[in-house]
Amino acid sequence: MTNAELNELKKRYVANGAASPATQFADRAENALIWDADGNRIIDFAGGIGVLNIGHRHPKVVEAVKAQLDRVMHTCQTVMPYEGYVKVAEKLSQITPVRGHAKVMLANSGAEALENAVKIARAATGKSNVICFDGGYHGRTFMTMAMNGKVAPYATDFGPMPGNVFRAPYPVPYHGVSEDEALRGLRMALKTDANPRDTAAIVLEPVLGEGGFYPAPASFLKAVREICDEHGMLMIVDEVQSGFGRTGKMFAIEHSGVEPDLITMAKSMAAGMPISAVVGTDTHMDASGGNSLGGTYTGSPVSCAAVLAVLEVFEEENILAKSQALGEKLGKRFEKWQKAFDCVDNGRHLGAMAAIDLVSDKAKHTPDADLAAALCKRAREKGLVLLSCGLWGNTIRFLMPVTIEDEVLEEGLDIVEASLKELVGQPATA
Missing domain, CATH: 3.90.1150.10 (Aspartate Aminotransferase, domain 1)
Incomplete structure (x- = not known):
């Protein structure tokens, strides 16, 4: 046509x-x-x-997807698991810079990864609040729309958003927000809106994606890590757009040397096949009960084959x-x-x-x-x-x-x- x-x-x-x-x-x-x-x-x-x-x-990814199609397309990994899921989990746990031993859950999209990261943080801390940043973008589901630091066009027509989400300024000196001002705003949010004893996590992009491709200074990321440690909150880094080599490192957070508790990823991890992941410290990832994380298509065999091929391409090329x-x-x-x-x-x-x-x-x-x-x-x-x-x-x-x-x-x-x-x-x- x-x-x-x-x-x-x-x-x-x-x-x-x-x-x-x-x-x-x-x-x-x-x-x-x-x-x-x-x-x-x-x-x-x-x-x-x-x-x-x-x-x-990419020829290597196409070849891997075609080969997987000849074996298994779907079983739902919670019903009948398969090698691809655990091999992807193994590889991601080895390359993702989170604290301690890493464990992995796979999902379908960036938004779904962020939703699950919040679930995991709440289960791990017993707290509910989430702090996000101006200009941040995390998805189009209801929880992630509430987390976004920009209203239009994502949340304009859809009524009230979920509660327990609070906002802090992101450091963009070009637009008049210094690092000191951003940290002051974050600390003020913890005083005025999001009591630390009720706050599960701080979620941020190390480089704003939809917000304008502004990287956070390494010193700011280190300060956020320290604030999370001080108050028993998890640091969740959203690498959906910045991950898988976009910034010259596998993950943008690696430029700072900071190790978060959870990292979300999607987009280029499978070169076009739909898949995402939450990778985090094992004690946090294991905080919720059996069958509490997952879904019908999460970590599909075909998408897992694509991820493994992508990782080979990164090394070979x-x-x-x-x-x-x-x-x-x-x-x-x-x-x-x-x-x-x-x-x-x-x-x-x-x-x-x-x-x-x-x-x-x-x-x-x-x-x-x-x-x-x-x-x-x-x-x-x-x-x-x-x-x-x-x-x-x-x-x-x-x-x-x-x-x-x-x-x-x-x-x-x-x-x-x-x-x-x-x-x-x-x-x-x-």
Whole structure:
């Protein structure tokens, strides 16, 4: 079917809240390229929102999935377990930097991992409250919507959110929130809203994802660890978007040296197959009773096969080094754009978790969400998928596969640059 025919079906049968605004439909893909239903070639700088760090359809993952399909597709691991689940648990327990001996539970999505992390924290501590941060994003289920540090569009139309969730400021000096102010706000929340004796956990992203790709300072993460220890609360780190090599480490928290109690992960852990995990200290993970964690499809055999293949790819192809190198390339291009365009500001990257901000006034850091939307639209017209994010909607994030070929990377970055020139005029500086 053509794009036009598929759009007609979408309008007729797909709920507005679930329908993509994009008018092109993916037909096939390979590494950093997608071809749509009309045969148009498109460069992918979105990676399924951070799911494809090793690219579309990596041959090793495809091979592993096909082999698993010939053996077992589903039994529900609580009814009849299988090797893939326990092998994934073993591997994740070995590579995830949590305190002590790690144990693992598998789920289906990032939001489901966060939901279960809260359940585990409550069971382990006997407390109920959860503290999250401004700008954080944790999912679209009711508990995770309550945990998100941004209302629209995730919670706008859905009525009251679950209680016992409290908020603290996230340190983003660029937007006027220093590390000291963020820590003061966190300590104040413990005084005014979330009594430590009732608070199970502090949940945070080491690098804000949907909130704008702002990394937390290592000293801030260490201070949060100390506050959790002081009050008998668990530190839960959400690595759903920042994990599996995006930042040049397997997990972003490794840049700080901090060991949390629980880490959640999903997205690139299976290169496109649906799976997520909570990895945590064994005493915490074992706090709830038998059959209290799980679900019908959690840790499906096919997705587990994909995870194991992804981990092999990381070792064989030195993905972490590639992520660091990609981040350096992006950083150099960002520096060029910041000098050339008055609208481009605050280029940043931790490994290949990279972003720029678009502004109407550099001196005041005034967000320009309209320009960000226009840039993404113009880039799509030129054959490049590009995503914005951030509390103010003015951040352009770069989530191309770490395995992207150099020539495809440069072609995509040239499209961004050409689109900026068309939207704001020629560069201010040669």
